[in-house]
Every structure is written in structure tokens, then in C-alpha cells.
Amino acid sequence: MIENLLDQPFANWMKDGAEDDDIVLASRIRLARNLEGIPFPQRANIEQLAKVVSQMHESLDDLNAMKQADYMFVDLEKIPLLERLVLVEKYIISPDHARKAEKRALLVNVDTTASIMVNEEDHIRIQSIMPGLNLTEAFSLADQIDDTIENKHDIAFNEQLGYLTACPTNLGTGLRASVMLHLPALVLTKQMNHIVNAVTQIGLTVRGLYGEGSEANGNIFQISNQLALGFTEQAIIDNLYNIVKQVVDHERAGRAELYREATDTLVDRVWRSYGILRYARSISGQEALSMLSDVRLGCDLGIIDKSPLCNFNELMVITRPNFLQKLSNQPELDSVERRQLRATIIREKIKQEGI
Amino acid sequence: MIENLLDQPFANWMKDGAEDDDIVLASRIRLARNLEGIPFPQRANIEQLAKVVSQMHESLDDLNAMKQADYMFVDLEKIPLLERLVLVEKYIISPDHARKAEKRALLVNVDTTASIMVNEEDHIRIQSIMPGLNLTEAFSLADQIDDTIENKHDIAFNEQLGYLTACPTNLGTGLRASVMLHLPALVLTKQMNHIVNAVTQIGLTVRGLYGEGSEANGNIFQISNQLALGFTEQAIIDNLYNIVKQVVDHERAGRAELYREATDTLVDRVWRSYGILRYARSISGQEALSMLSDVRLGCDLGIIDKSPLCNFNELMVITRPNFLQKLSNQPELDSVERRQLRATIIREKIKQEGI
Numbered sequence: 001m002i003e004n005l006l007d008q009p010f011a012n013w014m015k016d017g018a019e020d021d022d023i024v025l026a027s028r029i030r031l032a033r034n035l036e037g038i039p040f041p042q043r044a045n046i047e048q049l050a051k052v053v054s055q056m057h058e059s060l061d062d063l064n065a066m067k068q069a070d071y072m073f074v075d076l077e078k079i080p081l082l083e084r085l086v087l088v089e090k091y092i093i094s095p096d097h098a099r100k101a102e103k104r105a106l107l108v109n110v111d112t113t114a115s116i117m118v119n120e121e122d123h124i125r126i127q128s129i130m131p132g133l134n135l136t137e138a139f140s141l142a143d144q145i146d147d148t149i150e151n152k153h154d155i156a157f158n159e160q161l162g163y164l165t166a167c168p169t170n171l172g173t174g175l176r177a178s179v180m181l182h183l184p185a186l187v188l189t190k191q192m193n194h195i196v197n198a199v200t201q202i203g204l205t206v207r208g209l210y211g212e213g214s215e216a217n218g219n220i221f222q223i224s225n226q227l228a229l230g231f232t233e234q235a236i237i238d239n240l241y242n243i244v245k246q247v248v249d250h251e252r253a254g255r256a257e258l259y260r261e262a263t264d265t266l267v268d269r270v271w272r273s274y275g276i277l278r279y280a281r282s283i284s285g286q287e288a289l290s291m292l293s294d295v296r297l298g299c300d301l302g303i304i305d306k307s308p309l310c311n312f313n314e315l316m317v318i319t320r321p322n323f324l325q326k327l328s329n330q331p332e333l334d335s336v337e338r339r340q341l342r343a344t345i346i347r348e349k350i351k352q353e354g355i
Numbered sequence: 356m357i358e359n360l361l362d363q364p365f366a367n368w369m370k371d372g373a374e375d376d377d378i379v380l381a382s383r384i385r386l387a388r389n390l391e392g393i394p395f396p397q398r399a400n401i402e403q404l405a406k407v408v409s410q411m412h413e414s415l416d417d418l419n420a421m422k423q424a425d426y427m428f429v430d431l432e433k434i435p436l437l438e439r440l441v442l443v444e445k446y447i448i449s450p451d452h453a454r455k456a457e458k459r460a461l462l463v464n465v466d467t468t469a470s471i472m473v474n475e476e477d478h479i480r481i482q483s484i485m486p487g488l489n490l491t492e493a494f495s496l497a498d499q500i501d502d503t504i505e506n507k508h509d510i511a512f513n514e515q516l517g518y519l520t521a522c523p524t525n526l527g528t529g530l531r532a533s534v535m536l537h538l539p540a541l542v543l544t545k546q547m548n549h550i551v552n553a554v555t556q557i558g559l560t561v562r563g564l565y566g567e568g569s570e571a572n573g574n575i576f577q578i579s580n581q582l583a584l585g586f587t588e589q590a591i592i593d594n595l596y597n598i599v600k601q602v603v604d605h606e607r608a609g610r611a612e613l614y615r616e617a618t619d620t621l622v623d624r625v626w627r628s629y630g631i632l633r634y635a636r637s638i639s640g641q642e643a644l645s646m647l648s649d650v651r652l653g654c655d656l657g658i659i660d661k662s663p664l665c666n667f668n669e670l671m672v673i674t675r676p677n678f679l680q681k682l683s684n685q686p687e688l689d690s691v692e693r694r695q696l697r698a699t700i701i702r703e704k705i706k707q708e709g710i
Contacts, residue, residue: 264695268636275634281623340619 002074005112006086006326011129012111014313018132022300023248025180025220025313026129028091029138029237031146032165032174032228033124036154040166041119049103049119055153056105056118062148068141069109076101085322091129093117114141116149121166122174124149131313133244135177135237143233162229172229177237179244182312184219184297185254186247192221195247199223204243218289218316223247259301270298277309277346278353282339288319288346308349318345357429360467361441361681366484367466369668373487377655378603380535380575380668381484383446384493384592386501387520387529387583388479391509395521396474404458404474410508411460411473417503423496424464431456440677446484448472469496471504476521477529479504486668488599490532490592498588517584527584532592534599537667539574539652540609541602547576550602554578559598573644573671578602614656625653632664632701633708637694643674643701663704673700 013026034040035055038048053075063071076084076097084098092108097120108115117125126149128142149155156164163174170176186192196206207222223244225236258266273294277283283291292315297303299310309315317323319342325333328341368381389395390410393403408430418426431439431452439453447463452475463470472480481504483497504510511519518529525531541547551561562577578599580591613621628649632638638646647670652658654665664670672678674697680688683696 264637264691268698271634271636272631275630275632276627277630278634279626279630281626282619336619343623 002072002079002083004110005072005090005092005108006083009090009314009317009323011090011313011317012113013129013131014311015131018130018134020245020248021132023181023183023251024133024244025182026091026131027133027135027138028127028129028178028180029135029142030128030176030178031124031126031142032122032163032170032176033126033146033149034156034164034166035123036156038123041121041123042166044119046103052123053103053105053118056107056116056124056149059149059152060107062152063107063109063145066144066148068144069111069113071107071109071114074106074108076104076106082322082325086326089320089323090317092127094120096120113138114145116145122170124155133179133241133248135179135241139177139233139237165228169226170228172227173231173233173236175228175233175236176224177240178222178224179240181221181223181244181247181251182219182293182296183221183247183251184293185258186251187219188258189254191250191254195250199243199247202239202243203227204240217286218293218312220289220293220316255297255301266301267298267303270294270301270303274298274304274307274309278350279347280343282336283343283346284339285319285321285342288342289316292316292319305355307353307355309346315346315349357427357434357438359465360427360445360447360463361438364445364669364672364678366445366672367468368484368486369666370486373485373489375600375603376487378536378538378606379488379599380537381446381486382488382490382493383482383484383533383535384490384497385531385533386479386481386497387477387518387525387531388481388501388504389511389519389521390478391511393478396476396478397521399474401458407478408458408460408473411462411471411479411504414504414507415462417507418462418464418500421499421503423499424466424468426462426464426469429461429463431459431461437677437680441681444675444678445672447482449475451475468493469500471500477525479510488534488596488603490534490596494532494588494592520583524581525583527582528586528588528591530583530588530591531579532595533577533579534595536576536578536599536602536606537574537648537651538576538602538606539648540613541606542574543613544609546605546609550605554598554602557594557598558582559595572641573648573667575644575648575671610652610656621656622653622658625649625656625658629653629659629662629664633705634702635698637691638698638701639694640674640676640697643697644671647671647674660710662708662710664701670701670704 035052038044038052057073060071060073084101087093088095088098092112092115093106097104097117103119105118106115114128126142126145128138130138158164162172165171165174186195199206203226205224205226225240273291277291292312295309296312321338324338324341390407393399393407412428415426415428439456442448443450443453447467447470448461452459452472458474460473461470469483481497481500483493485493513519517527520526520529541550554561558581560579560581580595628646632646647667650664651667676693679693679696
């Protein structure tokens with residue numbers, strides 16, 4: 001089952017048909033929780049960490065009893081770094097969690113819509129990810145998992161502060177709600193800085209594709225709440241939802257404007273990117289992402305009718321370095337080989353396509 | 356018949372199968388001649404120019420009597436500037452000849468392997484152009500035309516100086532032999548400056564695609580003799596032939612080296628250019644030429660098996676601005692429309708291609 005998780009780029013949150021999924025790639029909910037009476041992971045000793053892992057392993061049956069999907073327990077110490085990094089590229093665990101694997105574990109369901117990182121920054125980090133703009137369903141699943149865990153374990157909670165967490169920004173609800181957006185028109189029409197400023201001023205954070213400090217490769221941005229304290233979960237989610245809706249409207253207006261005022265340039269750009277993706281023999285991750293972003297925009301605007309390259313989410317994962325390494329089944333790819341394999345995979349996706 | 360000349364990009368000198376035609380695109384011979392007793396065109400008055408035109412018109416029957424191919428007489432005053440510029444892009448007349456059309460004329464055969472500019476810099480400029488490295492056949496045809504004309508008209512000739520011409524560099528034989536070469540490997544391996552220096556030192560000239568001062572767009576260069584005096588025609592042609600053979604050898608070695616030492620980079624470059632040509636919706640003349648040069652190199656090296664885009668010579672003409680204007684049958688294309696039409700024509704060439 002873990003092989004499937006590692007070898008298949010596709011995950012359930014990549015499915016089509018969700019709200020605003022021409023712009024919103026995915027919605028994610030994360031709940032930070034800690035077990036009562038055990039120090040936070042950074043201050044815990046090996047025995048204490050092991051105790052957390054074993055307690056969470058015990059929850060596997062309870063999670064399966066939810067009948068949402070089959071869950072599996074992954075002892076991160078027992079899988080190689082490469083596989084842990086593939087899990088990062090699939091948005092299942094964080095880079096920190098992949099690198100520090102001692103007494104770290106993961107619970108994840110088969111469709112990867114839900115996972116629990118054990119002993120990351122907090123003892124328990126419940127995550128749920130859904131396609132499109134769907135914070136409600138993501139929260140509902142995370143909340144259900146939270147209830148299941150809290151039924152069995154004592155969770156650190158303070159009447160005044162709410163859930164206790166390692167980092168004070170997570171205090172309170174322990175909730176981080178985030179939405180991944182594809183915003184090529186706002187970037188092309190140079191409105192993105194303005195959006196980032198506005199969104200930041202009302203207490204939200206905007207980041208690039210792979211978390212804090214990462215650049216907005218492929219015109220992909222994540223918007224999330226900054227504080228988890230002082231609001232109910234619903235208020236945090238509603239606030240994010242409303243802001244994201246406005247950003248989506250701006251992006252949609254930007255696309256309409258681009259299509260109206262610079263159709264020729266835009267159509268040319270989209271098709272050139274398609275042409276390069278279709279025929280290149282070597283391509284960097286950053287270039288691939290940028291060209292895939294163009295093609296995806298072309299798909300959304302009807303410039304490209306239908307193509308496997310429209311599946312941006314899946315290709316974003318396929319073309320990541322560690323996923324490629326895993327896929328190659330070879331000792332270690334150098335950057336040249338990786339660029340070539342990336343180009344080959346993209347090419348194979350569309351070689352039969354008659355456009 | 357003139358319509359054919361203007362609408363068809365293909366000319367006989369674009370045919371495949373000639374010597375070294377993977378590198379040598381065409382060979383050209385030009386003989387400068389002037390009628391005895393009439394001032395050179397720059398110093399002649401309208402009546403004198405008209406007299407030259409009428410005398411050359413009289414030669415039409417003699418040229419046809421050669422039974423080489425059907426010739427036609429074109430009064431350049433009577434066709435619009437655009438059509439004269441198309442003739443320039445087809446290498447039939449010079450830019451000067453197109454712009455100053457008063458009492459200017461042209462004799463040209465249907466396969467455009469031979470033409471005579473009347474009242475360009477000299478009264479008579481005989482030109483013959485052949486595919487590949489074939490100076491001998493080109494000279495033989497030009498020489499035959501020269502004999503035909505000299506049989507009827509008195510040509511300005513001095514026992515000491517040879518043929519008298521408006522510009523002293525043409526004095527003597529009046530011969531300019533030139534070879535058009537596609538030298539991408541010498542450019543990519545940065546050997547071209549060295550070649551230009553060496554070739555210049557032994558009395559030859561290297562220029563870009565469209566004559567003096569033009570840049571080497573598409574890695575196309577013309578090599579020709581600098582002086583027409585002090586050598587026999589055969590010596591001038593042999594000298595050029597020998598040097599071109601050496602340049603061809605260098606280019607071939609450069610291609611082999613590129614293919615050996617940078618295969619991946621080269622293959623990627625060729626296919627990316629193919630991809631852009633195949634899908635772009637707008638393309639400048641310079642970019643098209645540069646990408647076509649890559650693709651042509653790919654065809655020569657077997658990277659691309661077979662494609663209409665390998666027909667570099669024809670596409671070089673098709674994608675020139677005035678040819679596009681003529682092709683469009685529209686009042687006047689602006690540069691945006693021209694870029695789009697160029698992309699459309701290239702795309703149409705290969706849209707059925709299954710590679």
C-alpha cells in the first residue's frame with residue numbers, strides 16, 4: 001500500500017469538478033494537537049517520542065473504524081530518505097518531518113485526503129486536503145479525525161488559551177486553513193504584489209508552492225490564516241473562504257482582461273509552452289512548472305481544448321526531483337538525467353495527442 | 356507567368372541532391388556587362404536607360420533560342436514595389452534594383468535559375484543560381500547567356516582592363532561567384548570569427564544572408580570573391596570552390612563534434628525549436644530563421660527523420676515579409692499580422708506530421 005502511495009502521483013485531491021477548481025487547486029486543513037503530560041517534540045526525549053508514536057499507532061484501528069477510507073501507519077524511520085522526500089512532494093508530510101525521522105511516524109489514508117504527522121513540530125498534526133475550494137469538507141474530515149483521537153487520548157488544552165501547541169501562532173484552535181491557488185493572470189497583469197499586500201494586512205499569509213520562503217513557481221500561491229487564536233474554527237475558515245473568493249474573482253477578471261486585450265500574445269504564449277513541453281528533451285523543474293502553468297491557463301480559457309497536460313496538479317508532483325528519482329528506479333540521477341527524465345515523462349503524456 | 360514567379364516560393368535552385376547540399380544551400384554566378392557607347396546607369400539619362408532596356412528586350416528571342424528554359428521580360432516600372440520586393444526575397448533582383456524602378460527591367464527564366472537585371476549598377480547583370488555547391492553549372496549557364504547577348508550587342512571591353520564596369524571591383528572578368536552556406540555548427544562552436552578572418556585574408560568576402568551589411572540570420576553566410584581582375588574566370592571559381600570545400604569540412608567536423616560531445620543539448624535544442632515552430636501563433640522573421648536553422652541542422656544530423664521543415668531554402672523565402680504580404684492578398688499587413696501569418700504558414704506545413 002505504501003508503494004502505491006509513493007509511485008502514484010495521483011491523489012484524490014487532484015480530482016476535477018470541485019468549486020472554483022479552474023483557479024483553486026486544493027484546500028487544506030491542519031490541526032495541531034499535543035498529548036497531555038508529554039513535552040513538545042523538540043523538548044521530548046527518545047522514550048517520550050516513542051510513547052507518542054506508539055499511542056498514535058494505537059489509533060489506527062479507531063481511524064479505520066471511521067469507515068472514511070483505509071488508513072495505514074508508516075514508521076518514517078523505516079523508509080529511506082528518498083521515499084520520505086517523495087511524501088513531501090505529494091504534500092503528505094513536511095520537509096522537516098522528512099529530514100528528522102527518528103521516532104517520527106505518519107498515519108495516512110489510501111486516497112491521501114487525510115494524514116497525521118506524528119512528532120513533527122507538535123505531537124499530532126492532522127491534515128486534510130481536498131480538490132478545489134472545499135475548506136468545509138476538509139475541515140469536517142480533520143475534525144472527525146480529531147474527535148476520534150481525542151476519544152482515546154488526553155490532549156493538552158487550556159480553558160483560556162485553547163489547544164496548547166509548540167509554536168504560539170498555533171495556540172487556540174491549532175487550526176491552519178490554507179488554499180492553493182493558480183494565479184497566472186494576476187502575475188501576468190502584475191497585480192500580485194497588490195494582492196499579497198492586501199491579503200497580508202487582513203491577517204492572512206501568502207506563500208509560494210512549497211511553503212514558507214519558497215518562490216511562487218508556476219504561479220502557484222498558498223493563502224492561509226496567520227493566527228489560530230481568538231476566533232472560532234468556523235470564523236477562521238469563513239474569513240479565508242471570503243478572501244479566497246475575492247482573489248478568485250480578481251484572477252478571473254484578470255484572465256478575461258488578458259483574453260480580451262492580449263488574446264494573440266496569450267494564445268501564442270500558451271501554444272509555445274505546449275510546443276516546448278511536447279518536444280523538449282531536457283527540462284528543469286522550474287521551467288516545467290512555468291510552462292505547465294501556461295498550458296493550464298490555456299486549458300482553463302479554452303485555448304487548448306483538452307490535453308493530459310491540463311492535469312496540472314498531477315504533473316506538479318510527477319516532475320518533482322524526488323518523485324522522478326523514485327520513478328527512475330536507478331541509483332542516483334544527476335541533474336542532467338533528472339531534466340531528461342522529466343522531459344520524457346511529460347512527452348510520453350501527450351505523444352499520441354493529435355493537436 | 357509572372358504570377359507564378361511571385362506566388363511560388365519554390366525555385367529550381369532549392370532542389371535536393373546537389374553536391375554538399377547539407378551545408379551549401381546554393382551557388383551563384385553574376386557577370387557584370389555594359390553596352391558600348393552608353394554611360395553607366397548612374398550617369399545615363401532616361402533616353403539612354405530606355406535604349407538599354409529596349410536593346411535587352413530584343414535579346415528575349417535569342418535567350419529563348421538557347422532552349423535552356425523559357426525566359427520572360429519584366430518591365431519593373433510596370434509592377435508594384437511590393438512585387439519587386441518579393442523578387443528581392445527570391446534572390447532574383449537586388450534591393451537597389453527593386454527601389455529604383457524607372458527604366459529598369461528584368462529577364463528571367465521560368466525556373467529562376469537564370470536572370471538578367473537591366474540597368475542595375477551596370478547595364479547588364481547576368482545571374483545564375485544553382486542548388487548545392489555547383490559553381491561550374493551556374494557559370495556555364497551565365498556564360499552561355501553572356502555569349503548570346505554579346506552575339507547581338509557591343510559590350511564595353513578594354514584589352515588591358517577586360518570588361519568595363521561601373522564599380523572598379525568588378526573590372527576585368529565582371530564575375531562575382533558566391534556560395535550560400537548554412538553553418539550552424541561553426542556558429543555554435545564559436546569558430547565563425549576565425550573562419551571569417553581566414554577567408555577574408557585570402558581575398559574572399561563573407562556576408563550574411565541578405566548581402567552586404569546584413570547579419571548572419573539563421574546561421575547563413577555568403578562567401579564570394581572580392582576582386583574580378585587579374586585572374587581567369589576559371590581561377591576565380593576554382594579558388595572559391597576550394598575554400599568553400601574547406602569551410603564545408605570544418606562545418607562537418609563541427610557538427611560531428613557537437614553531436615559527439617553535446618548530443619543531449621543539441622537534440623534538446625533542435626526539438627524545442629521544432630516545438631515552437633509547430634505551435635507558435637506569432638513569430639518574427641529572425642526567430643523563425645533561427646529556429647528553422649536548428650531544425651535544418653537536426654534534419655542533417657538525423658535527429659529529425661524527415662519533415663517539411665527540413666526544406667530550409669523554401670521556408671526562408673516563404674517567411675520573408677514581402678512574400679508574406681503578397682501571399683496574404685490583403686491591403687497591408689502590420690508587423691503583428693505578419694508575425695501571425697508567418698506562424699500560420701509554418702504551422703500548416705507540418706500540422707499533419709505525426710512526430
